[in-house]
Amino acid sequence: MRLLHTMLRVGNLERSLAFYTEVLEMRLLRKHDYPDGKFTLAFVGYTDESEGAVLELTHNWDTSEYDLGNAYGHIAIEVEDAYAACDRIRERGGKVVREAGPMKHGTTVIAFVEDPDGYKIELIQRKERAGQRD
Incomplete structure (x- = not known):
């Protein structure tokens, strides 16, 4: 077994992609729209998915903001x-x-x-x- 990715729900995908790729210098590894489900998945990381864990940024098209809750750390x-x-x-x-x-x-x-x-x-x-x- 190995850790593949961690998923984060994001309110504005383009803003989040700019942060992770331009500010934190990750690479956009892949991105795919799912029109029937009204969401987009974008995977970012420092290495290819076959080499290490990455982040999955999930953007639900009808949601612009999320409550983070108090269980998430960092x-x-x-x-x-x-x-x-x-x-x-x-x-x-x-x-x-x-x-x-x-x-x-x-x-x-x-x-x-x-x-x-x-x-x-x-x-x-x-x-x-x-x-x-x-």
Whole structure:
């Protein structure tokens, strides 16, 4: 078994695709409209689906907004430098909601950004040696 994708419902697909591809620098892997069901699926990621997990952005044509609820946490992305990543994301119009810095009860450098629908994305700075996370 392997993890294939995580699905997020988005209110405006073009806005979300711009965020994930232009701000977070993912690639649009595939996109398909389902007119009979009135929805579109778009898959984005850093690698091909055969190589790693990706995000499925689901846009229901008749829904422009969702309640996120209180059970959802975040998506995590490893970055080389969390401080520089925050700067790049801000320059591209992204929203940084927690600046880069050490986590509260550890030394791992993290930051949080928010996508256009309010989903949180954690940026985790790569450690010097693999496997050293707090």
